[in-house]
Amino acid sequence: MSIRHGLLALLERGPRYGSQLRTEFESRTGATWPLNVGQVYTTLGRLERDGMVAQDGEDPAGHALYVITDAGRSELKAWFRRPVDRTSPPRDELAIKLAMAVGAPGVDIREVIQSQRRHTIKAMQDYTRLKAQALEAVPADRHEVAWLLVLEQLIFQTEAEARWLDHCEARLIRLSLLPEPTGRPAADGPVQNPSESPAESDRPGLADARSSDASQAGK
Structure with missing residues (x-):
């Protein structure tokens, strides 16, 4: 499961903070693959390191907001076009x-x-x-x-x-x-x-x- 691409897809809709991204991810997938806030912020940190997201101020409640960058949009578009690899299936x-x-x-x-x-x-x-x-x-x-x-x-x-x-x-x-x-x-x-x-x-x-x-x- 690509958490990073799921978060990029949610950020494409506008700025979000960490727990908001977790809530929206679980809502979209019916909590089939639950996330914790730690996973979300760890992934956001890696995306920021890779130049795919950036912090952009805070909301009125003081939550740090993240936005998708042009590099993030390019990666997201490539992900949607790219088929999911089945040549190395996960262990069952x-x-x-x-x-x-x-x-x-x-x-x-x-x-x-x-x-x-x-x-x-x-x-x-x-x-x-x-x-x-x-x-x-x-x-x-x-x-x-x-x-x-x-x-x-x-x-x-x-x-x-x-x-x-x-x-x-x-x-x-x-x-x-x-x-x-x-x-x-x-x-x-x-x-x-x-x-x-x-x-x-x-x-x-x-x-x-x-x-x-x-x-x-x-x-």
Whole structure:
């Protein structure tokens, strides 16, 4: 997450002081990635060192105000044009956990998958409910529009994770690293492509979450 570019984007709208920037950043993103004032002022100090922001007096309450410079505007424009680099993805704890669980003695891989699946579906349902609330305020509130976009990204992300967990379970069954689950038909077909929608009947709650999401998206 680029805090520095987020702060530059907020300063493009006019002078701001540190705690004001923190409040506006969290409002715009629904506090999904909370900041503390220390992070904000540390980042502002680095931006000032790099010539991208400058202090410009104080507000009536005595808060030091920061403004974006021409160099900061150029950097911000370049950031908006530049794609986010995916060639060096951040470490994913879940992927590492499953990779280490394979072959680890005494580890029930299916329970690891099922536990995460329950958590992921619960998170997706919570995001869907928050999306319904955000839609009620759109388009009157621009901050709610920004929050809505973040929420939808989180919904897509958790949905993709649930599909990947299904794929992992099917793959492990196919490779005889997991037994067939009791009460389910044998996995005699090819392992499903992660981009294809899995059978939702195996994941209680996912269909309801998608149904709710779809009905709200149609508003």
